[in-house]
Amino acid sequence: AQSVTQLDSHVSVSEGTPVLLRCNYSSSYSPSLFWYVQHPNKGLQLLLKYTSAATLVKGINGFEAEFKKSETSFHLTKPSAHMSDAAEYFCVVSEADSNSGYALNFGKGTSLLVTP
Amino acid sequence: DTGVSQDPRHKITKRGQNVTFRCDPISEHNRLYWYRQTLGQGPEFLTYFQNEAQLEKSRLLSDRFSAERPKGSFSTLEIQRTEQGDSAMYLCASSLAPGPVYEQYFGPGTRLTVT
Numbered sequence: 213a214q215s216v217t218q219l220d221s222h223v224s225v226s227e228g229t230p231v232l233l234r235c236n237y238s239s240s241y242s243p244s245l246f247w248y249v250q251h252p253n254k255g256l257q258l259l260l261k262y263t264s265a266a267t268l269v270k271g272i273n274g275f276e277a278e279f280k281k282s283e284t285s286f287h288l289t290k291p292s293a294h295m296s297d298a299a300e301y302f303c304v305v306s307e308a309d310s311n312s313g314y315a316l317n318f319g320k321g322t323s324l325l326v327t328p
Numbered sequence: 329d330t331g332v333s334q335d336p337r338h339k340i341t342k343r344g345q346n347v348t349f350r351c352d353p354i355s356e357h358n359r360l361y362w363y364r365q366t367l368g369q370g371p372e373f374l375t376y377f378q379n380e381a382q383l384e385k386s387r388l389l390s391d392r393f394s395a396e397r398p399k400g401s402f403s404t405l406e407i408q409r410t411e412q413g414d415s416a417m418y419l420c421a422s423s424l425a426p427g428p429v430y431e432q433y434f435g436p437g438t439r440l441t442v443t
Binding site: 246248254255256257258261302304315316317318319320321 | 372
């Protein structure tokens with residue numbers, strides 16, 4: 213079975229300060245891990261993906277995530293928050309199991325609020 | 329690349345009515361997925377197609393739900409005898425397989441409100 217747990221349902225940061233969104237995963241197989249962002253009234257957009265190569269993954273808009281197998285974590289970070297980063301962020305796991313068709317399993321999401 | 333499109337974007341219906349949603353994937357993508365997202369939750373997998381074959385259905389997909397992808401291109405999701413609990417955002421995604429890792433591209437969704 214595969215699942216993700218997003219440890220914070222809401223995170224609030226000031227503009228210009230670092231962002232940390234936490235995610236732990238559970239997977240029986242070699243997982244593929246993703247972070248998606250959902251802005252209000254917009255479609256889900258892929259931020260970054262872990263492809264079992266480099267453990268530090270760089271995404272769009274300055275976001276990064278580090279895969280730590282020993283901690284079963286895939287936390288999302290950004291050095292300096294921008295007002296436009298305010299959105300819902302989803303940690304996602306998918307297993308290399310052909311029977312599942314690579315269906316994505318989403319966490320419940322973390323709402324990021326950026327204050328001036 | 330025109331992206332994944334969904335139609336309609338919004339649908340309001342009365343309980344007991346049937347509704348049908350359409351998804352047009354990215355043209356070269358051979359896999360198509362349907363998800364449902366309720367308020368305050370992440371999307372939940374419903375079903376997926378490889379070309380025209382429906383290969384997996386979630387237990388969330390009750391008998392009132394049916395999905396088709398007749399020619400391996402666009403897909404439709406029909407809900408019969410809608411219930412208030414069906415109110416949600418229905419998302420479609422597509423991807424290109426095979427491959428060890430790949431991402432799914434999502435459409436804007438169809439928001440269903442059952443009154």
